[in-house]
Amino acid sequence: MSAISFRARDTAAARTVRSADAQLSPRWHRVADGLLAVFVLAMLALMNLMIEREVIPYHLLFLGLTLVYGFRVWPLLPTLVVTFLVTVATGWILVVHQLQDGSSRAEFAEIPLMPLLFLAMVWHARRRKAAQDQVELMSEERLAIFERERDFFREASHAMRTPVTIAVGHLELLEPAVDTAESAEDYAIVLRQMDRLSALSTRLLALAKLDTGRALRYLDVELGEFLETVARNWRESADRDWAFELPTVPQIVEADRAWLELALDALIENAVHFTAPGDRIRLAYERSGRWHVLSVADAGPGIRAGDLPHVFERFWHRRPPSAAPMGSGLGLAMAQATAQAHGGRIVAGRAPEGGALFQVLLPVTRDADPTSG
Numbered sequence: 001m002s003a004i005s006f007r008a009r010d011t012a013a014a015r016t017v018r019s020a021d022a023q024l025s026p027r028w029h030r031v032a033d034g035l036l037a038v039f040v041l042a043m044l045a046l047m048n049l050m051i052e053r054e055v056i057p058y059h060l061l062f063l064g065l066t067l068v069y070g071f072r073v074w075p076l077l078p079t080l081v082v083t084f085l086v087t088v089a090t091g092w093i094l095v096v097h098q099l100q101d102g103s104s105r106a107e108f109a110e111i112p113l114m115p116l117l118f119l120a121m122v123w124h125a126r127r128r129k130a131a132q133d134q135v136e137l138m139s140e141e142r143l144a145i146f147e148r149e150r151d152f153f154r155e156a157s158h159a160m161r162t163p164v165t166i167a168v169g170h171l172e173l174l175e176p177a178v179d180t181a182e183s184a185e186d187y188a189i190v191l192r193q194m195d196r197l198s199a200l201s202t203r204l205l206a207l208a209k210l211d212t213g214r215a216l217r218y219l220d221v222e223l224g225e226f227l228e229t230v231a232r233n234w235r236e237s238a239d240r241d242w243a244f245e246l247p248t249v250p251q252i253v254e255a256d257r258a259w260l261e262l263a264l265d266a267l268i269e270n271a272v273h274f275t276a277p278g279d280r281i282r283l284a285y286e287r288s289g290r291w292h293v294l295s296v297a298d299a300g301p302g303i304r305a306g307d308l309p310h311v312f313e314r315f316w317h318r319r320p321p322s323a324a325p326m327g328s329g330l331g332l333a334m335a336q337a338t339a340q341a342h343g344g345r346i347v348a349g350r351a352p353e354g355g356a357l358f359q360v361l362l363p364v365t366r367d368a369d370p371t372s373g
């Protein structure tokens with residue numbers, strides 16, 4: 001998943017710039033056109049007066065046209081009409097002066113040359129404007145798609161949460177009536193699928209919130225205590241060979257603790273899905289330059305090289321080696337979005353244990369106190 005907030009800012013900025021230009025252009029375009037008309041008439045008058053030196057205002061005239069057109073692209077027909085009229089007026093003055101004084105330095109070759117150079121610039125400017133308009137249109141279309149996707153996530157998650165909660169409550173009421181091995185298995189399957197739906201709605205809502213660019217609630221989080229809490233929760237809930245490498249000195253990071261825990265839980269849950277009871281899962285911390293690195297490594301089958309570019313895509317799945325049900329396809333995408341919202345990222349690779357390795361990189365905001373601990 002790409003940086004959601006970055007995408008939103010880019011597309012919104014493009015739309016804002018275009019809107020502001022549309023609001024200001026009618027007034028300032030009229031002012032620019034009026035000033036240019038005065039300038040052109042002034043240069044024509046100077047050309048008429050400056051015999052033998054008429055090429056100076058002549059060149060200034062076309063220079064003014066070129067500069068203004070670079071900022072103010074007129075429609076094609078008025079551009080051609082203005083170019084034709086200016087060419088006729090300036091050419092007439094140059095020809096008359098040449099006939100009056102054969103020693104004039106004006107050359108007839110400049111009569112078609114300067115308009116042609118101006119029209120070449122017009123062609124390039126129109127191509128540039130057409131490309132810019134296309135980019136802005138594509139940005140607005142992408143923004144519209146992004147907003148529809150975000151609204152869908154938010155509405156779908158809210159629509160799912162209530163019926164799922166009600167269904168799980170009724171299932172728990174039916175548990176005492178489960179009296180055979182077959183019905184117990186059916187009951188467990190239904191309850192597991194409802195848990196998956198609950199996780200799906202939670203992560204859809206989380207992604208919708210991140211997509212809005214809503215500011216996180218940054219507080220000082222001590223990573224040692226934070227990782228110890230996460231480790232304790234998972235050690236008691238999953239039968240794995242847990243290994244923990246926690247920081248030996250306090251490490252403070254500015255983060256939203258709840259969101260950070262949600263992201264790390266998604267990575268650990270992924271490791272649990274791809275390992276069997278008794279397999280190694282390692283949760284570790286290290287400092288690497290300007291980054292805090294939180295690692296989740298496992299002894300599962302790992303990630304194939306061809307799958308690495310896709311692991312953070314929404315609704316993309318790696319199939320577990322066992323018959324265990326697949327997850328929502330949103331956990332890793334949500335974790336990546338959370339890391340990016342904190343100014344970091346998550347990278348995936350191969351762990352020393354032979355399985356998958358996910359490393360959460362968070363920017364260092366302050367150095368650890370060497371006297372602490």
